[in-house]
Amino acid sequence: MLYTLHSTQKLPISLEDAWDFFSDPKNLNTITPDSMRFKTLSGDERKMFQGQIIHYKISPFPMVTMEWVTEISHVEDKKFFVDEQRFGPYAFWHHKHFFTPIEGGVLMEDIVHYKVPFGFLGRLFHPILVRPKLEEIFNFRTQKLLTLFGTYDK
Numbered sequence: 001m002l003y004t005l006h007s008t009q010k011l012p013i014s015l016e017d018a019w020d021f022f023s024d025p026k027n028l029n030t031i032t033p034d035s036m037r038f039k040t041l042s043g044d045e046r047k048m049f050q051g052q053i054i055h056y057k058i059s060p061f062p063m064v065t066m067e068w069v070t071e072i073s074h075v076e077d078k079k080f081f082v083d084e085q086r087f088g089p090y091a092f093w094h095h096k097h098f099f100t101p102i103e104g105g106v107l108m109e110d111i112v113h114y115k116v117p118f119g120f121l122g123r124l125f126h127p128i129l130v131r132p133k134l135e136e137i138f139n140f141r142t143q144k145l146l147t148l149f150g151t152y153d154k
Contacts, residue, residue: 005112010152012105023048033140091115104154
């Protein structure tokens, strides 16, 4: 089964500032909860580009550590980029990031399509563990971006 997570957020910053922040893989650590023990192992030496491979170590649950490798498969400067899992915790992961200028800021939109591993067991644990963890990560990111950039008031 293919699942979808959709998230939007308006920020009171320019498109250029949003793009500069999100196209730098080193900022992933800033917008990831500390509880995930996120660490980039390689691939964050340059700003984002099509074909970039980024290798991470994460701990999605206590006493569970795993490696995750993503490829930046598509980039259109200051419009969107796509990261796709090549190796990691999901059976499938395709994450689109869109950036749209709006009055007084930028609208960010994330669309994640993903499939959990382990067949029936994965589907059984999806609403109990996987989906809540993803929502926790995206909620943390929303709050962290508000702290970093402020509230959109338009």
